[in-house]
Amino acid sequence: MNRGVLVVLSGPSGCGKDTILHHYLEGREEVFLSVSATTRSPRPGEIDGVSYFFLTEEQFREKIDHDGMLEYACYCGNYYGTPRDTVYEKLNAGIDVILEIEVQGALQVKKRCPEAVMIFVMPPSIKELRSRLVGRGTEDMETVEKRLLKAQEEMKAASQYDYIIVNDLVEQAAADLHAVLRSQRLKTENQKEFLNEVFHYDA
């Protein structure tokens, strides 16, 4: 069986990777969206194993110590990370896995899994990103400028990724995400099973 493809989808804050991903995943079952682990308490309505894997700090640290996290970080006293085991279970079963993570975590995954396909989502321009952040109307100008600066800092990582998807129209961006994932499946190295069948079991 062909192994699944590990895809890391990342991008600066406000780039819209979440919207693209939900657009892309609609009605698709052949792709697995990885579930993060955290040590923070579940909020009302959150389901263990669906929203997050809820772990104790001890459990989380043990995973870190045994190389069981593909990436992790600590925010406001809580750990967040991507457990290795479920990801590799799916990959070994031939299922593609998407990790939707922020830039620092993405670069950690790249180090631990050099085979990962790294996709970076970017806004069409800084100007457009600013007007999107302003348009939300949920943040004051100071916060908008802070987020913009952070986004520009994060965007410097772009060159470390394999593919760049510009999020201008979400439909196009979702189609682009599909093109990248489909093209991975078509790579000769991922078609060993087919080649084996054609040459050995079929004459």
Add this chain to the structure above:
Amino acid sequence: MNRGVLVVLSGPSGCGKDTILHHYLEGREEVFLSVSATTRSPRPGEIDGVSYFFLTEEQFREKIDHDGMLEYACYCGNYYGTPRDTVYEKLNAGIDVILEIEVQGALQVKKRCPEAVMIFVMPPSIKELRSRLVGRGTEDMETVEKRLLKAQEEMKAASQYDYIIVNDLVEQAAADLHAVLRSQRLKTENQKEFLNEVFHYDA
């Protein structure tokens, strides 16, 4: 400006690469399908520069001598090949170029242009290829078996290509061709123009 992507589409005889390509090209103008050169005489209705570039043997040999052919071969006393100049004109103008050529020529291009994206079209199985060749009803069984043997020989080159497209349903195969081409455009190395704009002209 981003350079165009050079794509080599090849496959064993009878794999249907021509049908896939025509399906894919319908209504698309952003891709250039390379025109071959030949020393054979034009047939009625053939237009110079559209069907082929019709060259004298002297002209053709001169191109070979000056590294002006990306690949060439001699069949039945006539030369056939892909002139380098028109291909690179388009690539330099940012236009993707597709070369649809047989297996030997494709491997010549790979040597001369290591940046070429190599796509191999294959039938879903040898059994299916046989039944397609038989189904045409245009060839006797001996010819069918000869073509099958040749196809199987040609298929051994599959591992030297970057991508394999299985031609089961032509619509899916054309969509796969699109996915491969689109994904090349999304590669970070092909997005230099965009990155340059975002980081330098837009704050």
